[in-house]
Amino acid sequence: MSNSIISLVNVSKSYKRDSFNVPVLNHLSFDVESGEFLALMGPSGSGKTTLLNLIAGIDRPSSGKIEINGVDIATLSESSLAKWRANNVGFVFQFYNLLPVLTAFENVELPLLLTKLSKADRKQRVEFALSVVGLADRMSHYPKQLSGGQEQRVAIARAIVTDPTIIVADEPTGDLDKNSAVEILTLLERLNKEMKKTIIMVTHDPNAAKIAGITKHLDKGDLV
Amino acid sequence: MKILKLIIRNSARHKLRSLLTVVGIAIAVLAFCILRTVVTAWYAGVDASAPDRLVTRHAVSFIFPLPYSYKEKIASIDGVETVSFANWFQGVYKDKNNFFARLAIDEETLFTVYPEYLISKEEKEAFLADRRGCIIGSGIAKEYNIKIGDKMPIEGDIYPGNWDFTVRGIYRPRDKTTDATQMFFQWTYLNETMEKNSPLRANSVGWYLVKIKDPARSAEISNKIDNLFANSKAETKSETEGAFQQGFISASGAIITAMNYLSFIIIGIIMLVLGNTMIMTARERTREYAVFRTLGFSAFHVAGLIFGESMIISGFGGALGLLLSFPIIKGIEEGMPKGFFPTFNLEPVTVILAISAALLIGVLASIFPTQRAVKTKIVDGFRFVG
Known part of the structure; x- marks a missing residue:
């Protein structure tokens, strides 16, 4: 019996550029098992980030079906999709995307503001998430007071604080030096192995891809 | 939060x-x-106007006087409660830049027609008892540090000569829009002086202030007043106080x-x-x-x-x-x-x-x-x- 958490069936995506229709993804079909660590690789413009955005529910396919945990997310309304993202997906971006006016604690707490958790419960969760990424002692620091690697660890803490089933990471080591990149990859590996998170990571780096259990290659919108 | x-x-x-x-x-x-x-x-001025007050002036212009004899005729019209009057005196108090209204008023009726000028009974009696007495607004008193009993010399221009007044009272404004920057003195004093020095200018008033019983009849009473003096040497124009003030502003x-x-x-x-x-x-x-x-x-x-x-x-x-x-x-x-x-x-x-x-x-x-x-x-x- 299949244990797939993500199922893509004949998914295509194209963008309109002026009067032209530019195809980005062509009839992709594949499954991702629960607890899998999938790396998406491919040259620039191959459609990696677009595919990640579709799986994460921040973009919609032009055709095809994306089922996550049995929910066809392409059919959800904007507000339902927003709620679904808040409950099911954790995001890690290449440029961290932390809010500069909030401390590490407050940045991590941000997704929890949409929940009905009490202040004490939010605090407990944030402290746990920051301790997982090894930044329990930097909670009151602002992003500009942290290194790039530390900022990305705060971003990972923000991604796991709601305990999502899936974590999507778009080139999480793309803006980091070698040592910081290793730290982040090790952390993602831990999240996958110890916390059983399903992780889908877009990367250009073959060393990063080695940490993932499965690697899929995209080229011009096709799986190769 | x-x-x-x-x-x-x-x-x-x-x-x-x-x-x-x-x-x-x-x-x-x-x-x-x-x-x-x-x-x-x-x-x-418009805001402070009372709906039950009419202003009757010369039909040609505000600057032309009206005969004092009109007072009794206006008072006889049905619906009129009190008739008062005033003359613009102007003059100079110490310096030409000291600008405030100086008016010769009908000492007997002004405070009846203008209940918003608050003054004590004693001060009013002292004012009526002194032909050369005057009443000033609290704004003037504060600005020029004038107290009751102080002398207030005015150099006349429209009415030439040196006019010496004694402050007998200070009125307070009842409302925020009430003008507290005026000086009033007895029209009788002005008229007596005119009778002596310039008889042709005696027994004339600048404008009449008519308090009516029912504000709803203001148009009707205005017409009656003006009809009363139609084809006379000094025809009148009567209107509500608000319309009169509005006329000033429209300039x-x-x-x-x-x-x-x-x-x-x-x-x-x-x-x-x-x-x-x-x-x-x-x-x-x-x-x-x-x-x-x-x-x-x-x-x-x-x-x-x-x-x-x-x-x-x-x-x-x-x-x-x-x-x-x-x-x-x-x-x-x-x-x-x-x-x-x-x-x-x-x-x-x-x-x-x-x-x-x-x-x-x-x-x-x-x-x-x-x-x-x-x-x-x-x-x-x-x-x-x-």
């Missing part, structure tokens, strides 16, 4: 930009308040109208300035809004962030402008020649208008950036390069 904290911190993110915008709004609100106060002061109507428009144009300009600030702010934060929406925040939340920031900036600017308005308008009032305006106060309606204007600026300035932020797709937000 956390979101409010975020809005406040966002507002202080570009400190100089926010500060300049706040100061800009404050100056606009201050200018708005000053202009509105000038306009309101201009109309204070400066274009300037007042321009000031009125200007006060709202200033608000419009500053709205564009804040709108520009908010557009720049929202543009710079396009990626952040995409992050918010990615994390599950709705477009409504994002709109709230922009709207909240706009309201905070406009609120601070409005509050600062309003706070500055009180001492500055007070300073202008003190710096102006007394009597230039009967009242020069920041009226509650101006305060309400200024607050409403500041809030309106905040709301309108956030509409376009909010619409743009909400309509931008998340993926386009991440791709955006500001």
